[in-house]
Amino acid sequence: MSKYKVFVMRHGEGAWTKENRFCSWVDQRLSEDGVKEALACGHLLKEAGYQLDVVFTSLLSRSIHTAWLLLEAMGQEWVPVVRTWRLNERHYGALIGLNRAEMALNHGEEQVKQWRRSYDLTPPPIDESHPYFLEIYNDRRYSTCDVSKEFLPKSESLKDVLERLQPYWDGTIVPEIKRGKLVLISGHGNSCRALLKHLEGLSDADIVDVTLPTGTPILIELDENFRPTKPMQLLGDQKAIQAAIRKVEDQELL
Numbered sequence: 458m459s460k461y462k463v464f465v466m467r468h469g470e471g472a473w474t475k476e477n478r479f480c481s482w483v484d485q486r487l488s489e490d491g492v493k494e495a496l497a498c499g500h501l502l503k504e505a506g507y508q509l510d511v512v513f514t515s516l517l518s519r520s521i522h523t524a525w526l527l528l529e530a531m532g533q534e535w536v537p538v539v540r541t542w543r544l545n546e547r548h549y550g551a552l553i554g555l556n557r558a559e560m561a562l563n564h565g566e567e568q569v570k571q572w573r574r575s576y577d578l579t580p581p582p583i584d585e586s587h588p589y590f591l592e593i594y595n596d597r598r599y600s601t602c603d604v605s606k607e608f609l610p611k612s613e614s615l616k617d618v619l620e621r622l623q624p625y626w627d628g629t630i631v632p633e634i635k636r637g638k639l640v641l642i643s644g645h646g647n648s649c650r651a652l653l654k655h656l657e658g659l660s661d662a663d664i665v666d667v668t669l670p671t672g673t674p675i676l677i678e679l680d681e682n683f684r685p686t687k688p689m690q691l692l693g694d695q696k697a698i699q700a701a702i703r704k705v706e707d708q709e710l711l
């Protein structure tokens with residue numbers, strides 16, 4: 458029997474999605490479509506009668522704006538929004554800013570798929586010569602983290618994402634859920650995949666085939682031991698959701 462519910466969602470479409478570039482820790486804003494998606498999610502949850510108690514976001518604007526827009530559309534703007542770097546998108550290291558289709562041309566589609574979706578492959582690290590290095594590491598938001606700047610990642614596999622996320626899930630988010638709070642996590646494609654791998658008990662091989670659409674709330678129902686009681690549900694028009702998943706998958710095609 459389900460004891461707890463939690464929503465996990467990937468933020469609305471980001472500006473760089475249209476340019477097909479690895480965005481990761483670069484603080485891109487939502488695209489116009491992304492804004493619409495976030496508002497639509499809020500309307501969907503409102504119509505279903507959900508009342509949120511707390512929303513967790515990353516430190517990146519696209520995840521925070523998604524939370525704001527969603528809460529506004531629900532008429533629940535007063536709900537606390539808690540931000541943490543531990544929900545940030547996976548750090549794509551030296552791949553940040555590169556175009557996925559161009560990468561596929563140079564390295565092959567399979568290699569790009571492995572970089573994007575495998576569990577334990579870590580891309581080459583970012584270093585000071587990278588065009589976005591200073592923009593990321595000089596950003597004041599990263600001096601507010603629970604680890605000092607030099608220990609923030611320079612590149613991550615999905616496994617690394619789960620390792621930095623899980624202590625926050627266990628220590629901060631789970632206690633809220635246990636207190637009876639309805640929690641929504643406004644994260645990123647890969648921080649949400651890491652969390653879903655953990656919650657749904659997916660194998661390292663199975664997570665490769667999980668791609669999340671933008672701006673789609675995923676409802677997870679859990680028993681008292683935080684084990685899922687039914688398959689996760691992607692809420693909304695199922696045809697549109699499948700099309701949105703294919704759009705993300707096809708980003709690495711030539």
Ligand SMILES: O=C(O)[C@@H](CO)OP(=O)(O)O
Pocket residue numbers: 478479480481482546547549573645646647705
């Ligand atoms: O650009 C990124 O950081 C992510 C999406 O947030 O890309 P991908 O879908 O390729 O993992």
